[in-house]
Amino acid sequence: QVQLVESGGGLVQAGGSLRLSCAVSGRTFSNYAMGWFRQAPGKEREFVAAISWSGGNTVYADSVKGRFTISRDNAKNTVDLQMNSLKPEDTAVYYCARDRLANIATTSDEYDSWGQGTQVTVSS
Numbered sequence: 457q458v459q460l461v462e463s464g465g466g467l468v469q470a471g472g473s474l475r476l477s478c479a480v481s482g483r484t485f486s487n488y489a490m491g492w493f494r495q496a497p498g499k500e501r502e503f504v505a506a507i508s509w510s511g512g513n514t515v516y517a518d519s520v521k522g523r524f525t526i527s528r529d530n531a532k533n534t535v536d537l538q539m540n541s542l543k544p545e546d547t548a549v550y551y552c553a554r555d556r557l558a559n560i561a562t563t564s565d566e567y568d569s570w571g572q573g574t575q576v577t578v579s580s
Contacts, residue, residue, distance in 0.1 A: 458482045458569045460552045465574030468542055472578070476537040478552030478571060486510075486530040489555035491567060492537045494548035494576075501564055504550070505537060509558040517562075520546075542578045549573040 464476040476492070491506035505516045505526040514526050523542075528535040535552060553567035561567065 458554060460554065460569055460571035462550065462552050462571045462574040465550060465576045467577045467579065470542060470544055470578055470580050472542050473538070473540045474542065474576060476539065476550055476552075476574060476576070478535045478537075480533045480535070480552075480554065482533070485533040487558060489558055489560050490526075490528060490535040491553045491555060491561070492526060492535075493551045493553060493564060493567075494546075495551070495573075496545075496548040499548075501551070503562045503564070506555070506560045506562060507535065508560050513560055515560050515562060539576070542576075544578045544580045546576060547578050548576060550576050 459481040461479045489508050492504040493501050495501040507514045507526045511528050523540050525538040551573045552571040554569040556568050
């Protein structure tokens with residue numbers, strides 16, 4: 457059974473940066489697209505970014521486009537989310553997830569494995 461473990465969350469001032477990392481167990485990591493989602497208090501989980509199996513294709517939510525960058529290292533079984541120019545509205549628990557397939561998906565029902573989440577708090 458695949459396991460996903462996020463790290464890198466924390467407290468940062470508006471305008472600052474954080475880098476989240478997700479370590480994924482299993483030997484088939486490179487077969488699947490990966491994604492990041494987030495959930496703020498009182499809100500539904502929302503899509504943030506996704507990356508194809510090869511890393512050649514990426515997609516971002518409009519709210520983070522130009523500020524966040526998703527990347528992956530198939531040799532290390534990791535997927536990262538570099539977050540720059542953070543805003544208070546980026547405050548949420550961030551989740552790493554594995555897609556059911558190799559191609560990118562932006563809806564949570566397309567993902568079948570999830571990490572436990574890491575808290576990101578951006579102060580104004």
